[in-house]
Amino acid sequence: MDRLIDLLPFSYTDSVVFTGAVILGVAAGVLGAFAVLRQRSLVGDALSHATLPGVCVAFIATGAKDASTLAVGAAAAGFVGAALILAIERTGRIRPDAAIGVVLTSFFSLGIVLLTFLANFNNANQAGLDTYLFGQAAGLLESDLVAMGALCAASLLVVAAAFRPLKTALFDLSFAGSVGLPVRLLELTMTALLVIAIVIGVRTVGAILMVAMLVVPTVTARQLTSRLSLLLVIAGLVGAAVGSIGALISNSASLPTGPTIVLVGFSFALAAILFAPGRGVLWRSGQLIRDRRRAVNEGVLIDLETAMHSGAPPTPEELATVSGRPPAQVRRGLRDLDRAGALKTEGGRIHLTESGAGMVHALLHQRSLWSAWLEYGWTLDLPDAREPDPRDLESSLGDELTNALLQRARKGGWTAS
Amino acid sequence: MDGFVSDDLAIILTAALLATACGLLGPFLVLKRQVLLSDAVAHAVLPGIVLVFLLFGSRAPLPVIVGAGVFAVICVLGVELIRNTGLVHADAAIGLVFPVLFALGVIGVSEFAEGVHLDLDSTIYGEIAFTPFRTWDVLGIEMARSLPLLGVVTLVNLLLVVVFWKELKVTTFDPSFARVNGISPILVSRLILIAVAVTAVTAFESVGAILVVTMIIVPAATSYLLTSRLLPMLLASVAVGWIAAVGGYASAVALDASIGGAMGLVAALCFLVALLFAPRYGVVTRAAVRMRRRSALRDGRLETNP
Numbered sequence: 001m002d003r004l005i006d007l008l009p010f011s012y013t014d015s016v017v018f019t020g021a022v023i024l025g026v027a028a029g030v031l032g033a034f035a036v037l038r039q040r041s042l043v044g045d046a047l048s049h050a051t052l053p054g055v056c057v058a059f060i061a062t063g064a065k066d067a068s069t070l071a072v073g074a075a076a077a078g079f080v081g082a083a084l085i086l087a088i089e090r091t092g093r094i095r096p097d098a099a100i101g102v103v104l105t106s107f108f109s110l111g112i113v114l115l116t117f118l119a120n121f122n123n124a125n126q127a128g129l130d131t132y133l134f135g136q137a138a139g140l141l142e143s144d145l146v147a148m149g150a151l152c153a154a155s156l157l158v159v160a161a162a163f164r165p166l167k168t169a170l171f172d173l174s175f176a177g178s179v180g181l182p183v184r185l186l187e188l189t190m191t192a193l194l195v196i197a198i199v200i201g202v203r204t205v206g207a208i209l210m211v212a213m214l215v216v217p218t219v220t221a222r223q224l225t226s227r228l229s230l231l232l233v234i235a236g237l238v239g240a241a242v243g244s245i246g247a248l249i250s251n252s253a254s255l256p257t258g259p260t261i262v263l264v265g266f267s268f269a270l271a272a273i274l275f276a277p278g279r280g281v282l283w284r285s286g287q288l289i290r291d292r293r294r295a296v297n298e299g300v301l302i303d304l305e306t307a308m309h310s311g312a313p314p315t316p317e318e319l320a321t322v323s324g325r326p327p328a329q330v331r332r333g334l335r336d337l338d339r340a341g342a343l344k345t346e347g348g349r350i351h352l353t354e355s356g357a358g359m360v361h362a363l364l365h366q367r368s369l370w371s372a373w374l375e376y377g378w379t380l381d382l383p384d385a386r387e388p389d390p391r392d393l394e395s396s397l398g399d400e401l402t403n404a405l406l407q408r409a410r411k412g413g414w415t416a417s
Numbered sequence: 418m419d420g421f422v423s424d425d426l427a428i429i430l431t432a433a434l435l436a437t438a439c440g441l442l443g444p445f446l447v448l449k450r451q452v453l454l455s456d457a458v459a460h461a462v463l464p465g466i467v468l469v470f471l472l473f474g475s476r477a478p479l480p481v482i483v484g485a486g487v488f489a490v491i492c493v494l495g496v497e498l499i500r501n502t503g504l505v506h507a508d509a510a511i512g513l514v515f516p517v518l519f520a521l522g523v524i525g526v527s528e529f530a531e532g533v534h535l536d537l538d539s540t541i542y543g544e545i546a547f548t549p550f551r552t553w554d555v556l557g558i559e560m561a562r563s564l565p566l567l568g569v570v571t572l573v574n575l576l577l578v579v580v581f582w583k584e585l586k587v588t589t590f591d592p593s594f595a596r597v598n599g600i601s602p603i604l605v606s607r608l609i610l611i612a613v614a615v616t617a618v619t620a621f622e623s624v625g626a627i628l629v630v631t632m633i634i635v636p637a638a639t640s641y642l643l644t645s646r647l648l649p650m651l652l653a654s655v656a657v658g659w660i661a662a663v664g665g666y667a668s669a670v671a672l673d674a675s676i677g678g679a680m681g682l683v684a685a686l687c688f689l690v691a692l693l694f695a696p697r698y699g700v701v702t703r704a705a706v707r708m709r710r711r712s713a714l715r716d717g718r719l720e721t722n723p
Contacts, residue, residue: 041512042453093698098638101452102688105631109681112627116675208460212516215509223504256527259520266517273504281502 005142014251017137019145021243021261024201027152028210029217029239030159030232031197034190036218037170037228041211042097043085046104048198048210050081052111056118067144071199078195081107135206135258137247148200155196159232162189167228205258216242216265223276242268293336298363300325300333301342304350305360313349369393369402372409379408427564429666432680434567435624436632436658438616441574443637444650445609448589453508454493455633457515458610459617459626461492463522466618471529478566482615489614492518493607563620570619574612578651581605586647628677632658635684642691642698657687 008015035044054077055070062069081103088099159166169176169186177183194214202210221234246261253260274282303323307314316334320327334350337343342356352360373393380401382388388396397405446452465484473480492514499510578585584605588595592602617629640653665680672679693701 036506036509036512039506039508041506041508045453045456045512088692091692091698091700093642093695094638094692095447095450097450097452098447098634098641101456101630101634102638102685104456105627105634105681106685106688108627109631109678109685112678113672113674113682116673116678208519209516211512212520215512219505219509219513255524259523259527262516262520263524266513266520269513273499273502276504279504281504 005145010251013138014247016140016142016145017251017257018244018247020137020140020148020204021247021257022240023145023148023152023243024204024213025217025239025241025243025261026236027148027155027197027200027239028213029221029235029237031155031193032214032239033218033221033232033235034166034170035194036215037222038190040096041215042100043082044194044198044214045211046085046100046107047078047081047195048202048207049104049111050107051075051078051198051202052207053077053107053114054080056111056114059118060114067141067203068147071147074202075195075199077107078198079191082191082195135202135204135209135256137204137250137257140204144203151196151200155193158189159193162186163229166190170228205261209258209262212262212265213239213242216262216269219269220272223272223279238268296325296329297333297336299323300330301337301356301360302363302367304337304343304352305364308352313346313351315348316350319350366393368409369406372405373397376405376408376412380405425666428676429663431563431567432624432662432666432676433659434564434571435616435620435629436636436662437655438567438571438574438620439629439632440636440640440655440658441571441578441651442609442613442616443633444640444647444654445585445589445606446613446633447637447641448647449606451606451610452634452638453511454496454610455613456630457496457511458489458492458614459630459633461515461518462486462488462614462618462621464488464518464525465522466621467522467525467529471525478619482618485614485618486611488518489611490607493610566619570616574616577608577612581608585609589647624677628681631681631684632661635681635688636661639684639688639691642688642695645697657684660684660687 005012005015005019008018010018032041032044035041051074054073054075056073057077058070058073059065061073064070085096085099085103088094088102089096094102165176165181165186166189168179168181169183169190173183173187176186197214198210201213205213217235217239218231220238221231224234225231242265243261246264247257249255249264250257250260272280274280277283300319300323303325304314304319307319307322314322316331317327319334320330323330325333334343337356338345340359342353342359344351344353370390370393373388380397382401394402442455446455462485465486465488466481468488469475469480469484495514495518496507496510499505499513500507505513584595584600587598588600588602588605595602595605613633616633617626620629636654636657637650639657640650643653644650661680661684664683666676668674668683669676669679691699693699696702
């Protein structure tokens with residue numbers, strides 16, 4: 001650890017904070033996934049508040065102020081809190097959100113009462129409270145880093161070793177039970193992982209903001225992949241990136257570390273929600289716009305073909321009148337088609353080029369194939385249970401089936417081509 | 418303080434007013450499963466307070482309440498916006514939005530308002546013991562200013578519940594029926610959350626965010642264990658809040674501990690008692706009923722026990 005800290009190009013304190021933020025990011029990212037994916041993110045919020053009385057009790061009991069003693073107390077209180085949430089839910093009347101809320105506020109009240117006791121009896125500085133609530137990265141010591149790193153590594157090992165059963169329990173608890181997995185033990189493990197992540201992180205970012213550190217990496221990673229193994233890796237990386245970037249920014253702009261890390265994390269999550277390929281909000285709306293435009297262009301092309309069959313090549317205005325489309329739509333469609341090389345204009349009248357004619361025929365073929373599929377598709381013996389891709393029916397059905405389909409359609413009477 | 422009320426009474430009255438204001442709202446949140454949204458909103462108003470302080474340099478109640486209300490709405494809308502993308506579950510959306518707003522508030526305090534009359538821990542865990550020292554002149558009578566402030570908020574909440582009783586009831590128990598009848602469940606639930614934010618921010622300086630959240634969640638959850646009718650639930654929730662206020666103050670004085678924390682603990686104790694011994698839903702009660710039925714079955718007296 002010594003050498004690692006020397007390697008970083010910062011002052012000693014900053015290097016410690018940086019390393020701590022990275023460890024925290026990785027731990028919260030990977031371990032938090034097991035709470036977030038079960039839709040129990042806010043249990044993390046409750047448990048990070050619940051660690052406060054544990055820290056107080058540990059301090060009262062041992063008088064020690066070193067991080068590892070307090071962390072043991074925090075972890076114990078976290079476990080008790082998690083167990084109470086489950087127990088309250090199991091009684092049936094109280095629903096999970098209320099159970100989480102009750103445990104959160106009760107434990108925190110207990111923590112505040114214990115803190116005033118501390119202040120009265122031991123004259124200990126009460127400053128402990130706001131460092132606990134809002135985190136204090138600067139208070140990290142090198143020995144804390146070793147402990148944090150060891151805890152993080154150990155829990156990552158547990159995740160790696162129990163990956164398959166954890167995955168099964170994560171996605172389908174009752175299935176996991178029915179195939180003989182120790183469900184209770186697995187739930188306990190997931191809770192333990194969450195508590196460990198909180199214990200690692202809570203001193204740096206604080207009790208209130210800790211939940212963001214648990215949620216951000218998984219939300220970000222979830223937009224990028226649907227595989228659990230990959231998700232855990234990405235979440236760990238995102239956590240590390242968020243932690244390190246946040247630590248750097250807070251360092252150079254002298255902002256409080258915890259809130260800065262959280263803001264950086266939120267921008268990561270927001271970016272993923274907006275831009276994630278194939279899934280993000282902007283990506284999907286861009287796709288929608290492109291699809292709509294393509295559909296309009298195809299429609300204009302077919303209208304043009306129809307108009308040319310019924311008379312002289314039309315002008316854009318005539319085409320708009322005949323097809324009943326808004327003129328602006330027709331104009332834009334024609335411009336796109338022109339750019340694609342499908343049209344040529346002679347004296348204001350539109351003609352199809354050779355490639356344009358080819359496009360129309362391909363399109364008409366595709367459409368007749370689609371109507372044949374809708375009407376007669378059920379009569380085909382498909383080689384497997386998968387539905388063919390509606391956007392490219394021909395190649396996903398294969399030549400043989402396509403021919404069979406078209407034949408049936410022709411025999412059935414009506415066909416377009 | 419030589420005022421209208423003694424210090425002890427001022428503290429208890431403040432807590433009791435808070436308990437009433439919160440107890441009126443809590444049951445709706447418990448019934449709508451939005452308990453944790455109240456926690457989120459109570460935290461998310463911090464940047465509103467800071468912003469008002471930066472813009473106007475004041476902590477006058479009215480602008481602060483408006484600022485906090487704005488951020489409460491931002492928080493709720495933000496959560497809804499993220500959830501409506503269909504990419505993130507509701508719980509994770511809450512866990513994303515309120516820490517960001519809170520982090521903005523913390524940064525605002527530490528950058529611009531440090532050392533000024535706005536310190537963080539008193540906002541979060543408050544100090545109800547100081548309420549008698551911040552006084553106001555109301556109609557020539559000097560009293561702790563938390564009393565008129567919380568009094569007004571309590572009155573507003575009461576009015577809200579009385580005026581919108583029908584709307585609250587129908588949107589809570591049958592949102593789709595409400596929508597068919599032209600009452601928007603979303604609008605009503607937002608109204609409640611804004612009321613939560615206003616209550617929270619008014620109570621901040623006297624009792625702190627945590628006690629507000631406690632007073633909203635725990636008495637309501639307790640009363641939910643005691644009854645399944647709405648009006649009794651509201652009354653029970655207010656009553657539990659009062660018990661927590663009085664009992665908490667007494668035990669805090671006896672033990673020389675934090676008053677807010679002690680009130681929270683007494684409320685938690687009430688919840689525990691209800692969880693175990695509530696007439697219909699208590700764990701022990703149900704176990705006793707089960708045992709009685711079992712022995713009745715064994716003795717063949719089952720038909721006498723409907």
